[in-house]
Amino acid sequence: MVPISTLHYLVVAAALFVLGVIGVLTRRNVVIVLMSIELILNAVNLNLVAFSRMWGLHGQVFAIFVITDAAAEAAVGLGILIAFFRNKETVNVDEVDLLKW
Amino acid sequence: MFLENIYLIPLLPAIGATFMFFFGRKLEKRTVSAVCVGAVALAFVMSCGAVWQYTHTYTNGQAFDKPMYTWLGSDTGHLTYTTKDGYPADFQAQVGFLLDPLSSIWLLFVTGVGMLIHIYSTGYMAHEGGYYRFFGYLNLFMFSMLTLILANNYALMFVGWEGVGLCSYLLIGFYFHRKSASDAANKAFIMNRIGDAGFILGIFTIAWCMGSMRFTDVNAMAHSGHFLIGDPTLTAAALLLFVGACGKSAQLPLYIWLPDAMEGPTPVSALIHAATMVTAGVYMVARSNAIFVLAPTAMKTVAIVGALTAIFAASIGLVQNDIKRVLAYSTVSQLGYMFLALGVGAFSAGVFHVFTHAFFKALLFLGAGSVIHAMSGEQDMRNMGDLGHRTPVTHITMFIATLAIAGIPPFAGFFSKDEILWQTWTSEHGAYIWLWVIGYGTALMTAFYMFRLMYLTFHGRPRMSHDVEHHIHESPKSMTVPLMILAFCSIFAGWLGWPHSLGGSDRFGAFLKPVFAKEAKVFQEEGKVGQLASGEREEEHTSGTEYGLMFLSVAAGLVGWGMAWRAYRHADKGYPEPIEVAAKPIYTALYNKWYVDELYDYLFTGRRKVRNVRLGVLGLGDASAWFDVHVVDGAVNGTGWTTRIVASISKWFDTWIIDGIGVNGPAILARILSYPFRLFEWGLVQWYALVMIAGLLGFVFYYAYR
Numbered sequence: 001m002v003p004i005s006t007l008h009y010l011v012v013a014a015a016l017f018v019l020g021v022i023g024v025l026t027r028r029n030v031v032i033v034l035m036s037i038e039l040i041l042n043a044v045n046l047n048l049v050a051f052s053r054m055w056g057l058h059g060q061v062f063a064i065f066v067i068t069d070a071a072a073e074a075a076v077g078l079g080i081l082i083a084f085f086r087n088k089e090t091v092n093v094d095e096v097d098l099l100k101w
Numbered sequence: 102m103f104l105e106n107i108y109l110i111p112l113l114p115a116i117g118a119t120f121m122f123f124f125g126r127k128l129e130k131r132t133v134s135a136v137c138v139g140a141v142a143l144a145f146v147m148s149c150g151a152v153w154q155y156t157h158t159y160t161n162g163q164a165f166d167k168p169m170y171t172w173l174g175s176d177t178g179h180l181t182y183t184t185k186d187g188y189p190a191d192f193q194a195q196v197g198f199l200l201d202p203l204s205s206i207w208l209l210f211v212t213g214v215g216m217l218i219h220i221y222s223t224g225y226m227a228h229e230g231g232y233y234r235f236f237g238y239l240n241l242f243m244f245s246m247l248t249l250i251l252a253n254n255y256a257l258m259f260v261g262w263e264g265v266g267l268c269s270y271l272l273i274g275f276y277f278h279r280k281s282a283s284d285a286a287n288k289a290f291i292m293n294r295i296g297d298a299g300f301i302l303g304i305f306t307i308a309w310c311m312g313s314m315r316f317t318d319v320n321a322m323a324h325s326g327h328f329l330i331g332d333p334t335l336t337a338a339a340l341l342l343f344v345g346a347c348g349k350s351a352q353l354p355l356y357i358w359l360p361d362a363m364e365g366p367t368p369v370s371a372l373i374h375a376a377t378m379v380t381a382g383v384y385m386v387a388r389s390n391a392i393f394v395l396a397p398t399a400m401k402t403v404a405i406v407g408a409l410t411a412i413f414a415a416s417i418g419l420v421q422n423d424i425k426r427v428l429a430y431s432t433v434s435q436l437g438y439m440f441l442a443l444g445v446g447a448f449s450a451g452v453f454h455v456f457t458h459a460f461f462k463a464l465l466f467l468g469a470g471s472v473i474h475a476m477s478g479e480q481d482m483r484n485m486g487d488l489g490h491r492t493p494v495t496h497i498t499m500f501i502a503t504l505a506i507a508g509i510p511p512f513a514g515f516f517s518k519d520e521i522l523w524q525t526w527t528s529e530h531g532a533y534i535w536l537w538v539i540g541y542g543t544a545l546m547t548a549f550y551m552f553r554l555m556y557l558t559f560h561g562r563p564r565m566s567h568d569v570e571h572h573i574h575e576s577p578k579s580m581t582v583p584l585m586i587l588a589f590c591s592i593f594a595g596w597l598g599w600p601h602s603l604g605g606s607d608r609f610g611a612f613l614k615p616v617f618a619k620e621a622k623v624f625q626e627e628g629k630v631g632q633l634a635s636g637e638r639e640e641e642h643t644s645g646t647e648y649g650l651m652f653l654s655v656a657a658g659l660v661g662w663g664m665a666w667r668a669y670r671h672a673d674k675g676y677p678e679p680i681e682v683a684a685k686p687i688y689t690a691l692y693n694k695w696y697v698d699e700l701y702d703y704l705f706t707g708r709r710k711v712r713n714v715r716l717g718v719l720g721l722g723d724a725s726a727w728f729d730v731h732v733v734d735g736a737v738n739g740t741g742w743t744t745r746i747v748a749s750i751s752k753w754f755d756t757w758i759i760d761g762i763g764v765n766g767p768a769i770l771a772r773i774l775s776y777p778f779r780l781f782e783w784g785l786v787q788w789y790a791l792v793m794i795a796g797l798l799g800f801v802f803y804y805a806y807r
Contacts (some may be wrong), residue, residue: 016674021794023786024787024790025791025794026787033786033787063502093785093786093787094785096782096785096786097783097784097785098782
C-alpha cells in the first residue's frame with residue numbers, strides 16, 4: 001500500500017480544478033457555473049492544505065480565507081443572479097452579454 | 102326741529118324709491134301714488150319748515166352746515182396729501198348738509214315744483230304701464246337732486262349729480278321699447294358723462310389747490326386773499342367745473358341731448374329737463390362763485406358760452422314743429438341766459454331767473470303734456486289748432502306762462518330777464534355790450550316762438566283728423582290743479598325780486614346777498630365797479646338807462662308777440678312759415694337745427710361718412726388703426742420675420758457646424774477608430790473565461806517547453 005503523498009493530493013486537486021474549469025466553460029446555467037467556481041476554489045484549497053503538510057500552517061490559514069472569500073463570492077454572485085433573473089427571466093449565461101458595454 | 106333733521110328731506114324720497122323698487126310691482130296704482138307723492142309732499146313740508154327755521158335762526162345769512170359722518174377718507178389724518186402750495190391736507194368728504202340762502206331757494210322750488218309734477222303725473226300716467234317704475238324713478242330723482250342741493254362738499258354733490266344723471270337716463274328711456282327713446286337716453290347719458298369728466302377733474306383740482314372739498318372751507322380759502330385774481334390753477338378748476346355745468350345744463354357744445362330728451366314722458370321733461378336737473382349746472386357755478394370770481398377768464402367764458410347758447414337754441418326753436426321740442430330749445434336758450442348772468446357776475450340775477458324759470462317752464466311743459474293728452478298723443482303743432490275753448494284751463498295757464506317767458510310785466514320772467522339784461526349792459530363798463538345785443542335778440546326770438554306755439558296750438562283753424570278732434574277733452578283735476586298753482590307762481594314769483602328802480606325792495610337779491618356779497622367786494626377792489634353782484638348797486642338802478650333798457654325789453658316781447666300774431670293767428674292747413682317765405686336757406690338750416698347733430702355725426706359718432714371714410718375723431722381713430730396695422734404692426738412683423746430668418750440660419754449653423762463638426766464630429770471619429778477594439782468585446786462571460794484559460798495554458802506551455 002503506497003502511503004498517501006503530497007503528489008496524490010495534487011493529482012486530486014488538479015482533477016477537481018479541471019472539472020471546475022470544464023464546468024465553468026461549458027455549462028449554461030449560472031448556478032452550475034458558480035458551483036464550478038466553488039470546485040476550482042476547493043481544488044486550490046486542497047493544494048494549500050496539501051502543501052501545508054510540508055511547510056507549516058500558513059497554507060491552512062490561507063485556505064480558511066479562501067473559504068470565507070468563496071462564501072462572500074457565492075452570496076454576491078447569487079444576489080446578482082436573482083436581480084438579473086428579475087429583469088431578464090433567465091439564468092442562462094450565454095444570454096448575458098451586457099459586459100460588452 | 103326741521104334743521105336738525107334736515108337729512109330727512111332727501112331721505113324721504115329715497116325711502117319711497119326703495120319701497121317701489123322692492124314692492125312696487127305688487128302694489129295698486131293708488132298705493133303707489135300715495136307713497137311717492139306723499140314722500141315728496143312731506144319733503145316739501147320739511148323743506149319749508151327748514152327754510153323757515155333757517156331764516157329765523159341765522160338772520161345774518163350765515164350758512165347752516167350739519168355734517169353727519171365722514172364718508173370718504175378719514176377724519177383721523179390717515180389720508181393726507183400735499184396741496185399745490187405744499188401744505189398737508191386731509192383727504193376727506195363728509196355726508197353733510199349745507200343750508201344757506203342759495204340752497205334754500207333750490208330746495209324750495211325743487212320740492213315744490215317736484216311735488217306738483219308728482220301730482221300731475223298721477224293723472225298723466227294713469228293709463229300707462231310701468232306706473233310704479235315711473236314713480237320709483239321720480240322719487241329716486243328727487244333724492245339725488247336734494248342730495249346735490251344740500252351737499253356740503255363737492256364729493257357729495259357729485260354723488261347727487263351722477264344720481265340725477267342716472268335718473269334722467271332711466272326716465273328718458275322710460276318707453277325703452279321705442280328705439281328713439283333708448284337712443285335719446287344713451288345720448289343724454291353720454292353727453293352728461295363728457296361734462297362729468299370735466300366736473301370731477303375740477304373737483305380734484307380744487308381739492309389740490311384748497312386742501313378741502315367742503316364748500317365752507319373752499320370759500321374761506323378763496324376769500325382769504327391767498328389766491329390772486331387770475332390764478333391759472335383756479336382758472337383751470339373753474340373752467341373744468343364749467344365743462345360739467347355745460348353737460349348737465351345743456352350748454353354749447355354739449356346741449357344736443359336735451360331736445361332729444363323729450364322722448365321721455367312729459368312730466369319728466371317738465372321736472373328734470375326744464376325745472377330742476379338742468380339748473381344743477383347753474384347751481385354748481387353759483388355755489389362755486391368764490392372760485393369763479395378769482396378767474397375772470399372763466400367768467401368771460403361762461404358769459405360768452407351762455408349768450409351764444411341762448412341765441413343759438415332760440416333760433417332753432419323758431420321753426421320747430423314738435424311742441425315739446427320748441428319748449429326744449431326754449432329751455433336750452435333760457436339756461437343760456439342764466440349762464441350769461443353768472444358770467445357777467447350777476448349771480449343773484451341768474452339764480453333769480455332759475456327760480457322764475459322753474460315755474461313757468463314747468464307750467465309750459467305740463468301744459469304741453471295736457472295738450473298732448475287731449476290730442477291723443479299728437480305732438481306736431483301742424484296738426485293742432487283751435488284747442489283754446491276746448492281745454493280752457495290749459496290754455497289760460499299756458500298763456501300766463503308764455504307772457505312770463507316773453508318778459509311781459511308784471512309776470513315773473515320780466516323781472517328776472519330784465520335784471521340779467523341790465524346786469525349784462527352794465528358789466529365792466531359795458532364791455533359785454535355785444536352779449537347784451539345777443540341777449541336782447543334772444544328775448545325777441547323767445548317771444549316770437551312762444552306765441553307761435555300758443556297760436557298754432559290754441560288758435561287758428563283745427564287741423565287735426567276728425568277722430569282726434571272728437572276726442573279732445575280737458576285734462577282731469579289732478580293735472581289742471583298743478584297747472585293753476587304753477588300759473589299763480591308764474592305771475593307772482595317775480596314779485597319777490599321787484600327791483601328798486603320800480604319802487605320794490607328786491608327781497609330775492611337781499612336774501613341771496615350773504616352768499617354773493619363777498620364777491621361784490623372782490624370786484625370792487627379790482628376797480629371793476631360795473632361788474633357787481635346784485636344788491637351792491639342801488640344808486641345805479643335808478644338811472645335813466647335802466648328804464649330805457651326795461652322799455653326796450655318789454656318792447657321786444659311785444660314785437661315778438663305781434664309778429665307771431667300776424668303770422669299764425671289764422672293758421673289753417675298748410676299755413677306758411679314767415680321765415681320760410683322770407684329766407685328759405687335760413688329756414689332749412691334752422692329746421693335742421695343748424696346741422697349740429699349731423700356735424701357731430703361726422704366728427705364724433707362716425708355714423709355719417711364721406712365715401713366710406715369716417716371723419717373727425719373716429720376718422721382719426723381709423724387713420725391711427727391703419728397706421729397701427731400697416732406701419733407699427735408692419736415694423737413689428739418685419740422685426741419678427743427678420744428674427745425668424747436669423748434664427749433659422751443660426752439653427753442650421755448650430756445643428757450642422759457646432760453640433761455636427763464641433764461636438765458630434767470627435768465622437769464619431771472616436772467611434773470609428775474604436776471599432777476594431779470593440780470587436781473583442783462580445784460580452785459572453787464564458788468566452789472570456791475560455792480566452793483567459795487559453796492564455797494561461799499558453800503561458801504554462803511556453804514556460805514548460807522553452
